[in-house]
Amino acid sequence: MNRAFWETERHEEFRARVREALRDSVLPHADRWEEQGHLDPAVWKTLAAQGLLDRGHQGEAFLDSAILLEELGRTGYAGVRASVGVHAYMATSYLDLFGTPEQKAAYLEPARRGERLAALAITEAEAGSDLSRLTTRARPRDGGGLRVDGEKLYVANGSQASFFVALVRTRDETGARRGLTGASLVLIDADTPGVHRTAQRMLGWRSADVSKVVLEDVAVPEDRVLGRRDHALLHIVQGLDFERLAAGLLAVGGVTHCLELLDAHVRRRRLKDTPLYGHQAIRHAVADLMADHELVARYGRHAAWLHSRGELDSRTATVLKLKATELAVRAAHVCLQFHGAQGCLDDSTAARLYRDASAGTIAAGASELLRDLI
Numbered sequence: 312m313n314r315a316f317w318e319t320e321r322h323e324e325f326r327a328r329v330r331e332a333l334r335d336s337v338l339p340h341a342d343r344w345e346e347q348g349h350l351d352p353a354v355w356k357t358l359a360a361q362g363l364l365d366r367g368h369q370g371e372a373f374l375d376s377a378i379l380l381e382e383l384g385r386t387g388y389a390g391v392r393a394s395v396g397v398h399a400y401m402a403t404s405y406l407d408l409f410g411t412p413e414q415k416a417a418y419l420e421p422a423r424r425g426e427r428l429a430a431l432a433i434t435e436a437e438a439g440s441d442l443s444r445l446t447t448r449a450r451p452r453d454g455g456g457l458r459v460d461g462e463k464l465y466v467a468n469g470s471q472a473s474f475f476v477a478l479v480r481t482r483d484e485t486g487a488r489r490g491l492t493g494a495s496l497v498l499i500d501a502d503t504p505g506v507h508r509t510a511q512r513m514l515g516w517r518s519a520d521v522s523k524v525v526l527e528d529v530a531v532p533e534d535r536v537l538g539r540r541d542h543a544l545l546h547i548v549q550g551l552d553f554e555r556l557a558a559g560l561l562a563v564g565g566v567t568h569c570l571e572l573l574d575a576h577v578r579r580r581r582l583k584d585t586p587l588y589g590h591q592a593i594r595h596a597v598a599d600l601m602a603d604h605e606l607v608a609r610y611g612r613h614a615a616w617l618h619s620r621g622e623l624d625s626r627t628a629t630v631l632k633l634k635a636t637e638l639a640v641r642a643a644h645v646c647l648q649f650h651g652a653q654g655c656l657d658d659s660t661a662a663r664l665y666r667d668a669s670a671g672t673i674a675a676g677a678s679e680l681l682r683d684l685i
């Protein structure tokens with residue numbers, strides 16, 4: 312891929328630096344993290360020291376983030392990219408946008424230094440695509456503040472996080488007004504009594520520490536409400552656009568990795584005297600994926616640029632997330648197919664990419680929901 316139209320020499324240098332940092336601090340450990348189900352706790356400070364956790368969410372600074380997100384995807388480990396993505400972008404974006412100075416000092420700044428790990432706890436058993444079915448409740452607590460009861464599922468970084476940005480119902484609504492009216496975002500410290508977490512073993516994203524988080528009479532001080540109380544819907548809409556932009560850029564990088572692997576494989580693997588790519592069926596399949604990747608990657612960089620100017624619209628974020636994650640599924644399938652039985656080995660890279668790709672079209676908005684939005 313050529314560089315983005317907005318990429319300067321400084322951006323190119325930054326990309327090279329990020330690639331090197333991820334090569335040193337992620338790739339040697341990633342297979343072990345996949346096994347253990349989460350990143351090593353110590354790596355967060357390393358990533359922070361490498362300047363990978365404090366890149367901007369808004370304005371021109373986001374262009375560095377766009378590069379970082381693509382490069383995280385290009386590591387080929389969707390679990391790692393999800394873990395870092397949720398920490399540095401999806402969860403902390405709510406603090407960046409809506410946090411008070413005190414909340415930023417207590418949560419956002421330590422997260423950027425790699426001292427506190429962030430997670431985003433939105434989904435529940437009955438509230439995934441349809442968040443109006445949210446049941447986690449926050450009631451007034453004697454002596455002030457709130458007490459929270461409920462159960463969150465599929466929370467990336469869930470068992471290791473130091474705090475959660477959680478969506479809870481703070482006011483009962485009935486009838487047509489139910490929806491997400493009366494919901495709030497709250498900051499919950501993971502070591503508060505009543506927080507119980509269990510890792511959920513997933514098909515893919517195995518190092519992302521996807522976990523169930525049970526909240527049982529959890530005390531939350533009043534000043535941990537993030538943004539406008541009872542008006543989380545406004546924040547979630549904005550947060551989801553950002554989440555889909557980030558998810559799309561991560562997926563673009565994932566496809567880059569997959570196609571690099573596929574390209575190298577079809578050039579190396581020989582049938583009789585011909586490499587696989589000597590067969591037109593193979594060549595055309597790879598060329599189609601490369602052409603689609605070119606389009607989606609350029610669209611992603613355009614979306615990043617729009618966001619950096621404060622002009623990203625929901626539709627662009629949605630189209631990017633839909634197209635990038637669905638391309639990842641197609642690319643992973645072709646990659647597996649052309650690897651033959653070798654790709655079916657449980658510990659092969661092709662198998663991991665195939666497993667990982669399927670979660671991408673569900674997390675941060677299932678493809679069908681995104682089509683409805685478009």
Ligand SMILES: Cc1cc2nc3c(=O)[nH]c(=O)nc-3n(C[C@H](O)[C@H](O)[C@H](O)COP(=O)(O)OP(=O)(O)OC[C@H]3O[C@@H](n4cnc5c(N)ncnc54)[C@H](O)[C@@H]3O)c2cc1C
Pocket residue numbers: 397431432433434435436437438439440441464465466467468513515516521670673674675676677678679680683
């Ligand atoms: C690996 C992974 C990591 C995740 N990480 C997090 C996290 O960190 N924090 C968090 O809060 N959540 C997380 N999630 C949850 C994720 O956001 C939800 O899975 C997603 O919102 C879909 O909800 P659901 O799984 O309940 O599916 P459902 O809402 O039950 O939908 C089931 C299926 O129905 C179809 N569908 C949905 N909407 C429509 C529609 N409008 N029309 C037609 N068909 C439709 C889709 O095929 C969808 O997959 C994660 C999920 C995965 C897989």
